[in-house]
Amino acid sequence: MDYFLDVVLPIPLEKLFTYKISQAEADFIQEGMRVAVPFGKSKIYTALAYRVHQNAPEAYQPKEIYQILDEQPVVTQIQLKHWGWVAKYYMCTLGEVIRSALPSAFMLESETLILPNKNSDVDERELTDDEFLVFEALQHQTALKISEVSDIVDKKNVMKLINTLVHKGVILQKEELYEQYKPKLVRYVKLSEQYEDEKQLAELLNELARAPKQSQVVLSLFQLKAKSIKPIPISELEKESGGSRAVIKALIDKNILEEYHIRKDRVQFEERSEESKHITLNEYQEKALEDINKGFDEEKPVLLHGVTSSGKTEVYVKLIQKCLENGQQALYLLPEIALTSQLINRLRHYFGHQVSVYHSKYSIHERVEVWNNVLKNTEKAQIVLGARSSLFLPFTNLGLVVVDEEHESSFKQFDPAPRYHARDAAVVLAALHKAKIVLGSATPSIESMYNARIKKYGYASILKRFGDVLMPDINLVDIKEAIRKRRMKGHFSEILIKAITEALDEGEQIILFQNRRGFAPVVECTTCGHVAQCPNCDVSLTYHQHRNQLRCHYCGYHMALQQACLACGSPTLDNKGFGTEQIQQELGRLFPNVSVGRMDLDTTRGKYAYEKIISSFENQEMDILVGTQMVTKGLDFRNVSLVGIMSADSMLNFPDFRAHERSFQMLTQVAGRAGRTKKRGKVLIQTYNPYHQILQQVTTNNYDGMFKEQFYEREQFKYPPLVRLIKITLKDKDFNKLNEAAEWMAGSLRNVLGVQILGPEYPPVARIRRDYLKNIMIKIPQKQSLAQTKNSIKRIEKSFNAISKYKSVRLVYNVDHI
Secondary structure (H helix, E strand, O other): OOEEEEEEOOOOOOOOEEEEEOHHHHHHOOOOOEEEEEEOOOEEEEEEEEEEEOOOOOOOOOOEOOEEOOOOOOOOHHHHHHHHHHHHHOOOOHHHHHHHHOOHHHOOEOOOEEEEOOOOOOOHHHOOHHHHHHHHHHHHOOOEEHHHHHHHHOOOOOHHHHHHHHHOOOEEEHHHOOOOOOOOOOEEEEEOHHHOOHHHHHHHHHHHHHOHHHHHHHHHHHHHHHHOOOOEEHHHHHHHHOOOHHHHHHHHHOOOEEEEEHHHHHHOOOOOOHHHHHOOOOHHHHHHHHHHHHHHHOOOOEEEEEOOOOOHHHHHHHHHHHHHHOOOEEEEEOOOHHHHHHHHHHHHHHHHHHEEEEOOOOOHHHHHHHHHHHHOOOHHHOEEEEOHHHHHOOOOOEEEEEEEOOOOHHHEOOOOOOOOEHHHHHHHHHHHHOOEEEEEEOOOOHHHHHHHHOOOOEEEEEOOOHHHOOOOEEEEEEHHHHHHOOOEEOOEEHHHHHHHHHHHHOOOEEEEEOOOOOOEOEEEEOOOOOEOEOOOOOOEOEEEOOOOEEEOOOOOOEEEOOOOOOOOOOOOEEEEOOOHHHHHHHHHHHOOOOOEEEEOOOOOOOOOHHHHHHHHHHOOOOOEEEEOHHHHOOOOOOOEEEEEEOOOHHHHOOOOOOHHHHHHHHHHHHHOOOOOOOOOOEEEEEEOOOOOHHHHHHHOOOHHHHHHHHHHHHHHHOOOOOEEEEEEEEEEOOHHHHHHHHHHHHHHHHHHHOOEEEEEEOOOOOEEOOEEEEEEEEEEEOOOOHHHHHHHHHHHHHHHHHOHHHOOOEEEEEEOOO
16 A cells, blocks of 8 residues: 655645655654655755645655754644645745745755854764765865765655754854854953951052052052943953052952952843742732733733833743743744844843844754754753744643734834734644743734734733833924024934933933934936935945945945946035935934944844844943933843934825824833933934924823824724735836736736735835836725735736746735734
C-alpha cells in the first residue's frame, strides 16, 4: 500500500504539494516536522510535513522526499492552525506565513551559500568525519554552495549535515549575516559604600596622606560629584586628577573605589528579584486589575486604558506573576524593538532569567535558541518579550498575552506577505490556546475602544498617573505668528528656546520630536524651481548632511549632493523643510556646550544601537534627545521635564482617514514622556494652526472628545470600525497596462460584490522601485460575510490571471488596511 505526505513549501503556492513516502517514513513522520524535498527541475526546499495519507495526487506523478530533518516536530499543531487562520484571513498562502514565521536557519535551500563562522571557537574533536571535511574546506574557501558540499562529502543528501553544522555554530548562511556590532563597555567609577559617612571618610584621607597621588584621585572624584549628578567615567576621573590608570586600579583593588560597566548592568541580569511578589499597586491600579480579572472570567479580551505613566507595566507584572504561578507561559508584545531594551531590564529585575527576547535584530543562532527553549517550555522561556514576529513562536502552554501600546501601526506588517496585524492575530492566538489577553494603551485605537463599548472586550482604566504625579502642562506655540514677528531662531521659537534653557539650568533632560529623519526633505533650486527626484520612485530625494548625499527613503537610491542645479546649472540650491539631523545641528549652534543625541532609523541600524542610545540618555550622558516616532512609544525616562514637538502640522494634514486619530495618539504619547516623577512636566507643541480641534484635544487630554468626533466621521463616511476594508494594490512597470488592468479589476469587483468599491486611484506615492501603483478600496459592511467576499475576490483574481495581457501585473491584498 502506498503512503503519501502533504507538505507546505515556503513559497507562495495556493495548494499543498504531495510526495511519496515509505511505510516506515509514514509511521515516523509527524505533523510539524521538517523534510527536505525536491521541487521543480533541480531545487531542494525544506518543507513542513502537514498530513500523511493514502490518496495519490491525480494531476501529477509524486516524487519521493529526500530526507527527514527532525526527530521531533519543530512546529506545534496549534501553530499550524494559527498560521492557517493568518493565511486565510489576510489572503496570502500558508507558504508565505511559514517563510515569515520560521527562523531562516530552519529553512535550508539548494541555493543557500554556506560561510565559515569566524566568531565561534570550533572544537574539531567534536565534529564527525563529514562535518570536519566541510569545516576544512571552508578554511580554504570563502563560501560553498550546497551542491559543492554534496561533492565534498560524496553524498546526495546533505541538508541534515548542514543543518547540524548551523546548529553547532560552525557555519553561517549567506542571507543571515548581521552587523557585527559589539557594544562598548564604558567603565565608570564611584566611591565604595563603606566611605559614605564622614567619619570613615576622614580616616581614609588620613590614611592616604602618605600616598598623595591616590589622595588626589579621591579628592578629584568629590569635585566631579559636586559638579554633576551624572555617573563618572574612569577616563574623566583620570583626566581631572592627573593620576594614571595604575593609581585608580590600586584604589579599586583596595576597595576604596568601585568600578562598574553601564552596558553590562543593562542586559546581564541573572538573579531574580523578589520585588515582583511585593509590588504594591495603588488604588487605581488595584481597581484596574480587578476589572481585568472580571473580563478574564467572562473569557473576553480586555482593553486597559491607562494614561501615560499610570503604572500599566506594574499591572502587567502582577498578571504575568499569576500566569507563572499557574505554570504557564506569557507573551509580552511590543510595537518597537526600541522599547524592548528598557522593558528587558524591568522584567528581568522582577523575573530574572525566565525572560527571553525575540525580534529581528537578534542573530540567527539566538533566534533558533529561543525557538527551541519555547518549544521545550524551559525555564529560560517562561516569558517571551518581543516584536510582532514573536507571535509565531511554538508555545506549548500559553496562559497570558499582553499587547502593549496596542494602538500602534507598527503592529501591522506591510511587506512582504503575510500582511497581518499582530494585535488581531494575538487575539486569535490567545483564543486557540484558551489564554487570557490584555491590550494596553494610553490612547487606544478607535477599533479597540469600539469593541470595549459594545462589550465585545472587557474594559479597565487608570486615569491618574502613578504617585499622583500631575499630567504634563501642554501649551501650543503659534509659529505662524512667531515667523511674522521674526521671533524664530532656525526652527525654534523664542518660547521653546527659553524653556530648553530653563530645563538645562535645572539639570533636567529634554526630548525634541520631529517625525522626519535626514537633514531636509527637499533640495530646491531657487532659480528654476527644480527638485532632485528619485529615478525609481515618485518622491523627492531627502538630503542627509552627515553623508553629504541625497537619499530615497523608499528604494535606498542615493547620489552625492550636487554643487549646482541639475536642470539649469545655477548654484542656487536651498533646503526646504527639516528633519532630525537639522534639529541636531541647530541645537549645536544654539547650545554649544550641551550634549545632543539623535534617535531615528539612521542611528539605530546596529543590534545594540537602541540600547546604546537609550542607556546613555538614561544615565544622563545626553542632555537633549532628538528623535522620530521611536521616542514616542512607552519609554520611561525619569529626568525628562520638557518635551518639544517641532511641527505638529505635517501629521494632521496627511491624506488618510486615520490622520487625526494618529496625530492625537502620537502627540499624547510623546507628551507623556515628560514629568514622570514628582515635578510636573512641560510640553510645547509648535504649530501653524493652534486652533485645530485635535491639538485642542491633546492639550486637555480629551480622549473621549476625540473618540466621539472621529467615530461620528467614520459613521458618516463608512470607515472602520463600522465597515471592513480590503485594499488591493496593482503593480506594474507599464503605466498604460496598469491603468487598463486596474479598470478591468474594479469593474469586475463592482459587478460581482455589490458593495462600495473606491478607485482605482493612485496613492500619494504612485511609483516605487520602478513599479507604478494603483489602489482599489473595498468597503464591506458588518452585515455582509467577510469570508464569502474574499472567496469572490479570489475567483475574480483567477479570471484576471487568465488574461494573458495582465500576467505581469501583480496583485497585493491588504486586509484591514492601516
